Amino acid sequence: MISTTLLKLHGKPGEKTYSEVTMVTIKQVSEKAGVSSATVSRVINDTGTVKQKTRELVMQAMAELGYRHNVVAASLASNKTHTIGYVVPELHGSFFGAMMGGTEQALRQAKKHMLIATGHSDAQIEKEQIDALLSRRCDALILHVEAVSDEYLVSLVHQGVDLVVVNRFIEEIGDNCISLDNVKGGYLATRHLLDIGHTQIAYIAGSLFKADGKKRLTGHQQALADMGVEYTDNLTYEGNFQAKSGTEGIRALVARGAKFTAVACANDEMASGAMIALRELGRRMPEDVSVIGFDNVDFASYLSPGLTTIDYPVQKIGSMAAHWVLERVYGHSHHEYQHILSPRLILRGSTSSPE
Amino acid sequence: MISTTLLKLHGKPGEKTYSEVTMVTIKQVSEKAGVSSATVSRVINDTGTVKQKTRELVMQAMAELGYRHNVVAASLASNKTHTIGYVVPELHGSFFGAMMGGTEQALRQAKKHMLIATGHSDAQIEKEQIDALLSRRCDALILHVEAVSDEYLVSLVHQGVDLVVVNRFIEEIGDNCISLDNVKGGYLATRHLLDIGHTQIAYIAGSLFKADGKKRLTGHQQALADMGVEYTDNLTYEGNFQAKSGTEGIRALVARGAKFTAVACANDEMASGAMIALRELGRRMPEDVSVIGFDNVDFASYLSPGLTTIDYPVQKIGSMAAHWVLERVYGHSHHEYQHILSPRLILRGSTSSPE
DNA sequence: AGTTTAAGTGTAAGCGCTTTCATTTTTTAT
DNA sequence: ATAAAAAATGAAAGCGCTTACACTTAAACT
Numbered sequence: 194m195i196s197t198t199l200l201k202l203h204g205k206p207g208e209k210t211y212s213e214v215t216m217v218t219i220k221q222v223s224e225k226a227g228v229s230s231a232t233v234s235r236v237i238n239d240t241g242t243v244k245q246k247t248r249e250l251v252m253q254a255m256a257e258l259g260y261r262h263n264v265v266a267a268s269l270a271s272n273k274t275h276t277i278g279y280v281v282p283e284l285h286g287s288f289f290g291a292m293m294g295g296t297e298q299a300l301r302q303a304k305k306h307m308l309i310a311t312g313h314s315d316a317q318i319e320k321e322q323i324d325a326l327l328s329r330r331c332d333a334l335i336l337h338v339e340a341v342s343d344e345y346l347v348s349l350v351h352q353g354v355d356l357v358v359v360n361r362f363i364e365e366i367g368d369n370c371i372s373l374d375n376v377k378g379g380y381l382a383t384r385h386l387l388d389i390g391h392t393q394i395a396y397i398a399g400s401l402f403k404a405d406g407k408k409r410l411t412g413h414q415q416a417l418a419d420m421g422v423e424y425t426d427n428l429t430y431e432g433n434f435q436a437k438s439g440t441e442g443i444r445a446l447v448a449r450g451a452k453f454t455a456v457a458c459a460n461d462e463m464a465s466g467a468m469i470a471l472r473e474l475g476r477r478m479p480e481d482v483s484v485i486g487f488d489n490v491d492f493a494s495y496l497s498p499g500l501t502t503i504d505y506p507v508q509k510i511g512s513m514a515a516h517w518v519l520e521r522v523y524g525h526s527h528h529e530y531q532h533i534l535s536p537r538l539i540l541r542g543s544t545s546s547p548e
Numbered sequence: 549m550i551s552t553t554l555l556k557l558h559g560k561p562g563e564k565t566y567s568e569v570t571m572v573t574i575k576q577v578s579e580k581a582g583v584s585s586a587t588v589s590r591v592i593n594d595t596g597t598v599k600q601k602t603r604e605l606v607m608q609a610m611a612e613l614g615y616r617h618n619v620v621a622a623s624l625a626s627n628k629t630h631t632i633g634y635v636v637p638e639l640h641g642s643f644f645g646a647m648m649g650g651t652e653q654a655l656r657q658a659k660k661h662m663l664i665a666t667g668h669s670d671a672q673i674e675k676e677q678i679d680a681l682l683s684r685r686c687d688a689l690i691l692h693v694e695a696v697s698d699e700y701l702v703s704l705v706h707q708g709v710d711l712v713v714v715n716r717f718i719e720e721i722g723d724n725c726i727s728l729d730n731v732k733g734g735y736l737a738t739r740h741l742l743d744i745g746h747t748q749i750a751y752i753a754g755s756l757f758k759a760d761g762k763k764r765l766t767g768h769q770q771a772l773a774d775m776g777v778e779y780t781d782n783l784t785y786e787g788n789f790q791a792k793s794g795t796e797g798i799r800a801l802v803a804r805g806a807k808f809t810a811v812a813c814a815n816d817e818m819a820s821g822a823m824i825a826l827r828e829l830g831r832r833m834p835e836d837v838s839v840i841g842f843d844n845v846d847f848a849s850y851l852s853p854g855l856t857t858i859d860y861p862v863q864k865i866g867s868m869a870a871h872w873v874l875e876r877v878y879g880h881s882h883h884e885y886q887h888i889l890s891p892r893l894i895l896r897g898s899t900s901s902p903e
Numbered sequence: 904a905g906t907t908t909a910a911g912t913g914t915a916a917g918c919g920c921t922t923t924c925a926t927t928t929t930t931t932a933t
Numbered sequence: 934a935t936a937a938a939a940a941a942t943g944a945a946a947g948c949g950c951t952t953a954c955a956c957t958t959a960a961a962c963t
Contacts, residue, residue: 219920219921231921238921241942242940243942244929244941247942262683263683264685265624265920266919269618269948269949271920276663285646286645287846290644293664294639297666306684307663307664308631308662309663311656329620329631329661491846492846492850495847497851571948586952589950590951593951595951596952597911599911599912619950622949622951624920624948625952626951627951
């Protein structure tokens with residue numbers, strides 16, 4: 194319906210939209226340059242062999258006509274879109290932005306683009322979005338999905354879909370997963386508290402039905418065991434990863450008469466909530482009680498005292514995912530990646546030796 | 549090169565990638581359903597008229613064959629990609645995620661997708677990205693670009709490119725811009741301080757070569773003027789929107805002997821930096837000095853005291869941009885949008901009447 | 904029953920590009 | 934100079950879909 198010839202343009206004059214008005218084709222370029230369209234394609238894609246002389250001729254013609262490559266047509270013909278589909282739960286907050294930033298940086302150099310969709314932690318929506326991205330023929334998918342089952346993802350991989358699952362580990366397709374060692378993170382946090390002399394350590398856990406919540410707690414327990422400190426449920430409170438549950442956690446622990454000189458939290462939000470409760474109770478930090486978080490979110494350093502925490506290398510996870518795709522899907526070599534990343538301790542003012 | 553017939557498949561067995569292995573076409577569906585491919589297209593797109601009976605036949609055939617619509621081919625044929633190109637300076641941080649989130653929410657219902665690119669506040673890169681998105685034949689662009697000139701954007705619009713510029717106002721293409729009333733924001737902040745009784749108000753400005761920095765300062769000055777308080781350069785410090793410059797700002801102001809009971813900052817980062825310096829100087833907040841920020845970033849509420857600030861409705865800007873596109877490019881009506889959004893005051897603990 | 908009008912389908916021509924294969928031109932080796 | 938090999942190029946067949954346009958069938962009027 195929309196054509197190259199201006200004659201066929203519809204709509205009132207002055208209202209021609211971009212795609213209607215300019216559509217110089219490879220054909221026109223080839224005619225102007227006196228070569229075949231195949232040759233023009235070759236210079237555009239830098240494939241095959243083209244004499245320097247002809248290449249210049251073509252470039253000249255493209256410049257003069259104001260040619261713009263039509264990637265859609267190229268994708269159809271070549272069956273490659275150079276596009277990565279990306280599904281994340283949400284766009285707001287700093288976590289996914291950082292992750293996508295890591296991916297984008299690696300992908301930009303390779304001239305790949307990202308098509309972004311949100312899954313809202315809803316299985317139905319997640320599937321629809323994956324479907325839509327597949328319909329758009331993305332060359333690969335990067336998925337941070339939370340509601341969809343392991344089996345579903347496994348089946349996609351078995352169908353031959355090139356995808357990498359981030360921040361989630363599925364044994365059966367471990368090679369397609371890139372995730373953080375959460376047990377180690379939990380271990381590192383509590384180990385730090387133990388190392389500086391604490392023995393009475395409360396723990397505010399994340400939702401235990403979530404893999405991350407459970408693993409971080411496991412790490413906490415392992416650290417205690419390693420250092421010969423007995424673990425007790427009395428010192429543990431199960432929160433839900435929200436700031437408020439950190440506040441409630443401290444109140445609940447105090448209410449049940451738990452004695453502690455330090456508290457480890459399964460994420461920074463809960464740690465900040467815990468700090469609010471501790472301040473209300475008149476406990477100084479870190480003098481009376483040390484607090485450690487997990488994730489190292491942006492605001493951790495803005496809290497006072499600055500929050501000691503475990504760094505979640507989220508940007509790195511994003512870039513690892515990109516490297517996986519570059520190496521596995523596009524066959525670019527020299528793109529190394531690991532499947533399990535290690536967290537590390539970030540020391541700030543919220544922890545110190547007990548007095 | 550890659551074809552439907554399995555015969556032509558290359559690569560080792562078991563390594564067939566998704567796109568190679570499955571490619572049921574509309575043709576095959578049409579044969580199975582005993583109709584023409586035009587009819588299949590009609591049911592897929594819900595265009596034209598199709599008898600209920602045939603529609604079911606086609607749906608059935610699609611289900612049985614596991615048909616997946618090829619959006620790339622459809623885009624080429626229809627000259628519509630249902631894709632919006634999005635350029636932001638960076639992906640990390642919470643600002644652009646919130647904005648894109650606002651856009652995505654509005655776009656998802658309309659089944660449009662976002663192709664995301666980063667411009668890194670570099671004119672060269674910004675242009676390249678815009679170019680790439682145009683080559684991918686995005687139906688429209690949403691641009692938060694900082695380095696590229698007004699003229700460049702104006703010329704794109706004049707070329708017929710459907711684009712909306714966010715967080716930036718360009719008179720000549722005002723209809724394509726969606727931005728915040730920064731003057732009003734600056735006004736609101738200082739007006740609040742004045743209203744609660746302050747008269748000695750320091751101002752830590754953002755970079756004044758940036759439009760936002762300048763406008764916020766203008767608002768500050770207008771508020772002073774409105775309330776009959778004289779503006780003096782001695783109480784103003786030009787920062788650069790970074791936290792550190794807030795700290796330096798306070799130090800510089802104090803060093804030059806400025807007297808103030810409140811300080812307004814051009815953004816929250818600088819406000820948090822200012823709070824650090826004030827705390828070092830032993831000034832209590834808000835008792836000795838009130839602090840107000842601008843933007844209402846995530847961590848503003850985590851600071852102690854909570855930071856009173858001006859809300860930047862970034863998510864709303866994102867959704868306005870989406871509505872603009874939906875209305876103007878896709879002709880969906882009932883999508884209202886405004887070009888200039890109003891900021892509003894967010895009261896927290898960092899401001900109070902002077903003692 | 905005979906027209907009109909509307910509804911439902913099919914035919915086929917693209918959309919702008921890539922890529923195989925055959926052919927021509929150039930280079931290198933004899 | 935000539936044969937053989939390598940480098941350049943062109944012709945043409947798609948990629949999978951949309952969409953005028955023509956046509957057939959069904960419904961709605963006289």
